[in-house]
Amino acid sequence: MAFFINAKDIGNAYYHGLSDFLEVVDDDVKFNNVKEELNGTFGVTFATEIFTPVLQKLLCVDSLNEIVTGAHLRFGLKRLKVLNEASTKLIKNIPSYDARMSYHTTKDALSTCPLYYPSKGGVGQWTLALEKKLRDVGVKILCGRSILGMDSNDKTIQSLTLDDGVKVNCDILVWTVPLIFLFRAAEIKCKTERPSFVHTTLFHYVIDQPPLNQNHYLYCYEPNLLPFRVTLYSNLQSVISANTERHRVTVEVLSKEALDLENSKKDVWQDLIKMKLVAKKSNVLFQHTECIQQGFPKFTHEFVKSSKYQYDLAMDSFSNLSIQGKSNTKDWFMNDIFKSIYAEFGK
Ligand SMILES: Cc1cc2nc3c(=O)[nH]c(=O)nc-3n(C[C@H](O)[C@H](O)[C@H](O)COP(=O)(O)OP(=O)(O)OC[C@H]3O[C@@H](n4cnc5c(N)ncnc54)[C@H](O)[C@@H]3O)c2cc1C
Numbered sequence: 001m002a003f004f005i006n007a008k009d010i011g012n013a014y015y016h017g018l019s020d021f022l023e024v025v026d027d028d029v030k031f032n033n034v035k036e037e038l039n040g041t042f043g044v045t046f047a048t049e050i051f052t053p054v055l056q057k058l059l060c061v062d063s064l065n066e067i068v069t070g071a072h073l074r075f076g077l078k079r080l081k082v083l084n085e086a087s088t089k090l091i092k093n094i095p096s097y098d099a100r101m102s103y104h105t106t107k108d109a110l111s112t113c114p115l116y117y118p119s120k121g122g123v124g125q126w127t128l129a130l131e132k133k134l135r136d137v138g139v140k141i142l143c144g145r146s147i148l149g150m151d152s153n154d155k156t157i158q159s160l161t162l163d164d165g166v167k168v169n170c171d172i173l174v175w176t177v178p179l180i181f182l183f184r185a186a187e188i189k190c191k192t193e194r195p196s197f198v199h200t201t202l203f204h205y206v207i208d209q210p211p212l213n214q215n216h217y218l219y220c221y222e223p224n225l226l227p228f229r230v231t232l233y234s235n236l237q238s239v240i241s242a243n244t245e246r247h248r249v250t251v252e253v254l255s256k257e258a259l260d261l262e263n264s265k266k267d268v269w270q271d272l273i274k275m276k277l278v279a280k281k282s283n284v285l286f287q288h289t290e291c292i293q294q295g296f297p298k299f300t301h302e303f304v305k306s307s308k309y310q311y312d313l314a315m316d317s318f319s320n321l322s323i324q325g326k327s328n329t330k331d332w333f334m335n336d337i338f339k340s341i342y343a344e345f346g347k
Contacts, residue, residue, distance in 0.1 A: 004102035005221055006081040010049045017045035018082055027096050033301070034071045035064035041100060042080060051077065054221040058228060059299065060198045060256040071299040074332055075228075076219050117216075117236045147185045155319045160185070173318070176325040179310045190313055192306040200295025201259050203251040203268045209282040210234050210247050218277075225271045226264065227251045232277070246285060249278065254296060261289050304329075 007021075008014050020043025031037035034055065038047035051072060055064055058075050072078075079102035083091070092098040118125040134141060142162070149161035160168045175182050183190040211232045220227040233248035234241035241247050251268050253259065265287055272278045297303050311329045314321060324341050331337045 003076060003219075004079045004081045005050055005054070005077070007046055007050060008082075010046075013045055013049050017043060017049060019043075020045045021080070021082060021100070022097075024100075025096060027099075031069050033065050034067040034069055034299075037069045038064070038072065046080060050080070053223045057221070057223040058254055059296075060254060061298070066300050068299050068301055068304045074296070074299070075221075077221075115216075115236065119237060120240065147181070150186045152186070152318060155317065157318050157320055170320070172320045172322060174322045174324055175314070175327070176323075177327070179314050179323070179327050182314055182321075183310075186317065188313065188317055190310060192309060193302070195297045195303050195306065197294055198296045198298060199255045199258050200292040201253045201255065201261070201264070202290040202292065203253065203265055204286075204288045204290070205249045205251075205269065205272075205278075205284050206286040207247050207249065207278060207282040207284055208245055209279045210241065211249060211277055212279060213277050220271075220275065225275065226253045226268050227271055227275070228254045230272070230275075230277060247282075258291070261291075265289055 007017060010017065024041065024043055026040075029040050031040055035047070035052075038051045038055075041047075042051065052064060054077065055067070055072060055075075056062065059067055059071060061067060079100055081102045081104060082088070083101075085104040088101055088104055092101055092103070117123065131141060145162045145164065147160050148163050151158045151161075157170045157173050159170055160173070162168065180190065182188075211234055213232060214235055215232060216235050217229060217231040219229050229252045231250045233250070249272065251272065253264065253268060269278075269284065273280050307327070307329050311323060311327065314323060322344060324344070325337055326332055328340060331340050
C-alpha cells in the first residue's frame with residue numbers, strides 16, 4: 001500500500017491532470033498561499049480535483065487562499081502517485097519530478113525502516129527513558145513547577161524565580177512551551193491573538209479481532225469519511241495484541257465544530273468498517289473519546305505572522321535563550337524537532 005494519493009482515482013480528469021503535472025518544471029517560484037503552491041506544484045487539475053477537497057476537510061476551511069504555503073506537508077501530502085510503477089521509477093531520476101511523484105510501493109522503504117515504538121507500553125516510555133538518562137547523569141528535574149519571574153541584565157537571563165520562591169541561576173534558557181509564558185515571566189508586553197485551533201477528537205477502540213490492514217498508521221483523505229488518521233497499535237505491538245486478543249485502534253478526527261461525541265463514535269466505527277480496516281464482526285471491548293484542546297492550529301497567514309513575531313520578540317530580548325519545539329516557527333514534526341535540538345546541542 002502506498003502512502004500517497006493515487007491521482008488515477010479521479011477518473012477521466014486524470015489525463016488532463018497528468019498533462020498539467022508533467023508540464024510544471026519551474027521549481028524556483030515563490031508562492032503566496034497554499035492554493036497557489038499546489039497549482040504551481042501539481043498543476044491546476046490535480047490541485048483542484050484532489051488537494052482542494054482534501055485540504056478543506058483537514059484544515060476545516062472553505063478557501064485555501066487563507067492558508068500558508070507548506071500546510072499540506074503537515075498531513076503527509078508531499079507527493080502524488082501518477083503513471084505506472086516502471087515509468088515512475090525512471091522519471092523520478094529527475095529531481096523536480098522526484099519531489100512531486102511517489103513510488104508505487106513502499107515495500108523497500110518499510111523493510112529498511114526501524115521500529116522505534118516500544119514493544120510494551122506506549123510512547124511515554126520514550127519520555128521515561130530520557131528522564132532516567134538525565135537523572136543518571138545528575139540532572140535535577142523539577143516537575144509541577146512554574147516560572148513566575150526572571151532576572152536579566154543587558155539581555156542576558158541571570159536567573160528564574162519558581163512558584164515556590166526558589167531561584168534557579170541560568171547560563172542558557174531552553175524554552176519549549178508556548179512563548180506567551182516566557183513573556184509573562186519576563187514582563188515583556190506581547191500583543192498577539194491566541195491562535196485558533198481545528199477541533200481534534202481522538203476515538204480509541206479496543207476490539208477483539210486483529211485489524212484487516214498491516215500498516216502502523218494511515219491517513220484518510222476521503223472528504224466523506226470522518227477519520228483523518230488511524231493508528232493500528234496491533235501492527236506496532238503484534239506480540240502483545242496476539243497474546244491478549246485485544247487490539248487497539250485510535251482514530252483522529254478534525255472538525256470545524258465540536259463533535260457530538262455519542263453519535264460520532266458510532267459513525268467513526270462505521271467508517272473503519274467501510275475503510276476495511278476492521279472486520280464487521282469485531283466486537284468493541286472498550287471505547288474512549290478524547291478532545292484535544294490545542295490540536296492542529298489553523299495554519300493561516302495570521303497564525304504564522306504572529307508565531308514569527310513572538311519568536312523574534314523573544315530572541316531579540318535575550319542573548320542566552322534557545323527556543324525549541326514547535327514554537328521555534330520552523331519545526332512541527334517530532335523528527336524535525338529532534339534534528340534541530342541535535343544541531344544546536346548534540347554535536
Ligand atoms: C493532533 C496532533 C497530532 C500530531 N501528530 C504528530 C505525529 O504523528 N508525528 C509528529 O511527528 N508530529 C505530530 N504532531 C506535531 C507535534 O506538534 C510534534 O510532534 C511535537 O509534539 C511538538 O513538540 P513540542 O515539544 O514543541 O510541543 P508539545 O508536544 O505540544 O509539548 C509542549 C508541552 O508543553 C506543555 N505546556 C504547555 N504550556 C505549559 C506551561 N505553561 N507550563 C508547563 N508546561 C506547559 C504541554 O502540556 C506539552 O506537554 C502532531 C500535532 C498535533 C496537534
